Amino acid sequence: MKLRPEKVGGRARVSDLFGNQAISMLVILAAMFLVLSRLSPYFFTVGNLSDITLQTAVIGIIAAGETLIIISGGIDLSVGSIFACSGVVGGIVLQKTASVPAGLLATVLFGGVLGFFNGLFITRLRVPPFVATLGMLGMARGAALILSRGIPIFGLSSQYLWIGQGKIFDLIPVPTIILLMVFALTFFVAHYTRFGRFTYAIGSNAEAAALSGINLRLVTTCIYTGGGLLCGVASIIEGARLATIQPAGGTGYELLAIGAVVIGGTSLFGGEGSIIATLMGAILETTIRNGLNILGVNAFWHYVVNGGVIIAAVAVDQFKRRA
Amino acid sequence: MEPLLKMQGVCKSFYGTQVLKEVAFELRIREVHALLGENGAGKSTLIKIISGAYKLDAGVVTFKGQNINYGPKGAEDLGIVTIYQNFHLVPHLNVAENLALRQLTSEKGWRVDWTAVYRQARVTLEKLNFPIDPRSKVKDLSIARQQMLEIAIALSKRAEVIVMDEPTAALSRKEIETLFGIIRQLKADGISVIYVSHKLEEIKEIGDRVTILRDGRNVATLGLQETELKEIIRLMIGREVTASAWQEERPGKAVVLALQGVTSRSFGHPLNLTVREHEVVGVTGLVGAGKTELARVLFGIDRIEGGNLYLQGKEVGLVDPRAAVTAGIGYLPEDRDGKGLCLNLGVRENLTLALLAKLKQILLNRASEKKLVSAGMKSVQIRAAGMAQKVKYLSGGNKQKVVFGKWLEAGCQVLILDEPTTGIDVGARKELYDLVHRFVEKTATAVVFISSDVNEILEVADRVLVMSNYRIVAELDAQHTDKQSIVEHSMRLIS
Numbered sequence: 060m061k062l063r064p065e066k067v068g069g070r071a072r073v074s075d076l077f078g079n080q081a082i083s084m085l086v087i088l089a090a091m092f093l094v095l096s097r098l099s100p101y102f103f104t105v106g107n108l109s110d111i112t113l114q115t116a117v118i119g120i121i122a123a124g125e126t127l128i129i130i131s132g133g134i135d136l137s138v139g140s141i142f143a144c145s146g147v148v149g150g151i152v153l154q155k156t157a158s159v160p161a162g163l164l165a166t167v168l169f170g171g172v173l174g175f176f177n178g179l180f181i182t183r184l185r186v187p188p189f190v191a192t193l194g195m196l197g198m199a200r201g202a203a204l205i206l207s208r209g210i211p212i213f214g215l216s217s218q219y220l221w222i223g224q225g226k227i228f229d230l231i232p233v234p235t236i237i238l239l240m241v242f243a244l245t246f247f248v249a250h251y252t253r254f255g256r257f258t259y260a261i262g263s264n265a266e267a268a269a270l271s272g273i274n275l276r277l278v279t280t281c282i283y284t285g286g287g288l289l290c291g292v293a294s295i296i297e298g299a300r301l302a303t304i305q306p307a308g309g310t311g312y313e314l315l316a317i318g319a320v321v322i323g324g325t326s327l328f329g330g331e332g333s334i335i336a337t338l339m340g341a342i343l344e345t346t347i348r349n350g351l352n353i354l355g356v357n358a359f360w361h362y363v364v365n366g367g368v369i370i371a372a373v374a375v376d377q378f379k380r381r382a
Numbered sequence: 383m384e385p386l387l388k389m390q391g392v393c394k395s396f397y398g399t400q401v402l403k404e405v406a407f408e409l410r411i412r413e414v415h416a417l418l419g420e421n422g423a424g425k426s427t428l429i430k431i432i433s434g435a436y437k438l439d440a441g442v443v444t445f446k447g448q449n450i451n452y453g454p455k456g457a458e459d460l461g462i463v464t465i466y467q468n469f470h471l472v473p474h475l476n477v478a479e480n481l482a483l484r485q486l487t488s489e490k491g492w493r494v495d496w497t498a499v500y501r502q503a504r505v506t507l508e509k510l511n512f513p514i515d516p517r518s519k520v521k522d523l524s525i526a527r528q529q530m531l532e533i534a535i536a537l538s539k540r541a542e543v544i545v546m547d548e549p550t551a552a553l554s555r556k557e558i559e560t561l562f563g564i565i566r567q568l569k570a571d572g573i574s575v576i577y578v579s580h581k582l583e584e585i586k587e588i589g590d591r592v593t594i595l596r597d598g599r600n601v602a603t604l605g606l607q608e609t610e611l612k613e614i615i616r617l618m619i620g621r622e623v624t625a626s627a628w629q630e631e632r633p634g635k636a637v638v639l640a641l642q643g644v645t646s647r648s649f650g651h652p653l654n655l656t657v658r659e660h661e662v663v664g665v666t667g668l669v670g671a672g673k674t675e676l677a678r679v680l681f682g683i684d685r686i687e688g689g690n691l692y693l694q695g696k697e698v699g700l701v702d703p704r705a706a707v708t709a710g711i712g713y714l715p716e717d718r719d720g721k722g723l724c725l726n727l728g729v730r731e732n733l734t735l736a737l738l739a740k741l742k743q744i745l746l747n748r749a750s751e752k753k754l755v756s757a758g759m760k761s762v763q764i765r766a767a768g769m770a771q772k773v774k775y776l777s778g779g780n781k782q783k784v785v786f787g788k789w790l791e792a793g794c795q796v797l798i799l800d801e802p803t804t805g806i807d808v809g810a811r812k813e814l815y816d817l818v819h820r821f822v823e824k825t826a827t828a829v830v831f832i833s834s835d836v837n838e839i840l841e842v843a844d845r846v847l848v849m850s851n852y853r854i855v856a857e858l859d860a861q862h863t864d865k866q867s868i869v870e871h872s873m874r875l876i877s
Contacts, residue, residue, distance in 0.1 A: 252746055256734075256735075270681075272740060274739075
């Protein structure tokens with residue numbers, strides 16, 4: 060005998076009200092800007108605000124790919140290593156060919172290749188995403204160090220550096236433009252392509268998705284490949300900003316990228332999440348670091364605060380779900 | 383003789399629906415008492431009252447002549463232990479640990495005397511003659527061995543009454559015989575058994591008396607030796623016996639789906655099946671007869687190992703569900719929430735999922751999707767706050783309509799429905815039957831409707847296939863058959 064009381068929309072309406080994560084994130088950001096500009100006259104200047112978007116670019120771009128991965132019910136711990144390894148490979152190609160386009164293409168594509176391998180480990184070898192990408196974290200880092208012999212790559216051309224340091228109209232940093240383009244594209248993919256719809260469906264219920272005729276392996280592999288490609292893009296920006304490609308770079312970026320996604324309210328259980336809220340999450344993380352910097356707080360504290368914010372964000376989210 | 387357990391005037395309601403209506407039941411010492419009834423007759427509720435899991439609304443229960451009123455722990459203290467269909471064992475612990483679990487959790491102190499735990503386990507298992515290694519993990523044991531372990535645990539709680547809920551559902555014939563040996567031994571040792579099942583032959587073989595429930599009432603308590611099986615079926619389903627006519631092949635109509643000599647992992651005996659245009663084929667049979675496995679073969683979940691599957695006259699190889707969807711087959715799984723729906727997505731996303739999987743283009747046309755969805759919601763009558771409402775907030779009936787609508791949107795021609803009305807109220811059932819009938823009016827469409835509810839099959843199907851032991855044992859015309867003969871076929875009383 061199965062009797063289920065009918066659930067009517069009451070709960071749904073409450074969660075709809077709070078549910079628009081992007082809007083509540085915007086409110087939090089605004090409040091933070093208000094407080095910080097009170098505390099420091101330097102904070103709310105054009106220079107500093109454009110710095111914040113610049114600093115957000117690298118983590119934000121990685122987090123965009125990570126968002127789709129997490130929405131699909133997976134996780135990618137290898138983003139920092141893929142970031143470094145694709146940078147090194149692109150840097151070597153740049154040195155050998157002396158062609159900037161070839162170097163850029165190699166960086167992005169190699170990031171994609173590593174992401175593709177993540178996808179293969181998960182779909183063909185049936186290794187859980189956590190383990191597969193943990194393995195990749197080690198392998199890609201090792202490969203970056205082996206290929207570069209542990210030595211940073213210098214001597215990047217001025218064309219290359221423009222990507223990280225240039226400004227359009229002498230005002231908007233190039234990385235900011237790239238960041239916005241990546242998010243526009245990711246948003247488009249998530250909401251206006253079949254692939255995006257399948258990503259949500261797989262994260263919500265992989266078995267139901269497969270029984271509806273979705274090619275799980277293909278879609279999952281593409282999701283991780285996309286994540287890898289974006290790591291390559293982020294790597295170019297960081298290399299160009301710092302004028303060197305560091306084989307040891309990107310350490311701990313998985314924490315910041317997953318942090319941005321989670322602060323943006325994307326559920327680690329999959330099927331739910333917003334690309335725009337991830338962008339807000341990344342900006343929030345940068346703003347906190349920037350604010351602490353301006354206030355003269357020791358840089359080591361940034362990690363502590365960032366970790367605390369991640370836990371607080373998820374705790375608030377859990378509380379709202381129960382409400 | 384004074385009965386061991388006696389229940390009188392027991393009533394129980396859930397959400398205003400009365401499930402048990404003044405039921406009387408008595409259990410004698412050293413008796414195997416079978417409890418029989420169709421799905422929803424109130425068997426589970428009655429045993430949950432006996433085991434103390436439910437409180438009764440009205441009525442009196444006496445045990446050894448004393449009035450009792452207890453919870454689950456109280457029942458076990460009295461010596462009434464229930465073995466549920468899904469065992470309450472801890473799968474990652476080993477046999478000895480499971481045997482000692484109750485003792486370990488109730489004892490004070492932090493030290494565990496493992497030598498004693500294993501010695502005790504060995505003694506218990508040897509005494510019962512159960513061939514189980516105390517050190518093997520429970521999850522590695524066969525279902526039959528897990529059941530033995532449950533019985534051993536029950537006995538270690540000094541059970542005088544053991545309630546077994548569908549104990550043979552997952553057992554092979556040989557394992558069933560072992561179980562019956564154990565039950566006879568229990569009886570000889572002075573223990574009474576309440577045996578819940580709907581397998582009549584087994585009840586006849588092992589039971590002393592039977593109590594038959596129908597619609598929440600005790601319709602009879604009979605001695606099994608002197609009662610005919612046909613009489614028991616009549617009491618159980620509440621209708622008179624009438625002769626049944628056999629269905630002949632209906633020529634003329636095109637065959638939409640056909641299986642010829644198909645074997646698979648589950649079907650060793652080759653299956654033959656034809657489904658014609660505009661036809662609703664009902665498939666029924668007891669639990670474990672192979673109904674769901676048939677659906678899995680038809681939808682490409684289980685690979686076909688031998689034989690052929692034809693769709694609209696053409697042979698198709700269904701390598702996976704994706705191939706089935708592409709070929710025009712839709713599947714409404716029994717586990718609607720677990721396999722049919724993306725619960726935290728909206729009605730919109732769920733309705734178009736299979737259609738999108740079939741398409742080839744990259745982009746998603748949101749405007750035309752919206753049009754499709756709003757038309758689809760209207761045609762299958764989904765009651766939701768809007769197309770963005772998350773499916774998890776819908777009622778069972780509306781959820782099922784979403785799954786049904788998903789396959790309509792995808793333009794399927796053959797739908798396989800596996801127990802589509804579980805957890806759905808009567809009103810929504812009627813709507814679903816309507817949807818099924820409207821669906822088969824279209825050209826080249828057909829439905830395979832799987833259900834263990836014979837009334838439902840008779841109501842919705844044109845032709846009825848009865849399955850038993852992974853074979854199709856009877857093919858009946860729904861117009862000229864009745865419940866009695868279907869039930870008799872499914873229990874292999876006619877062959």
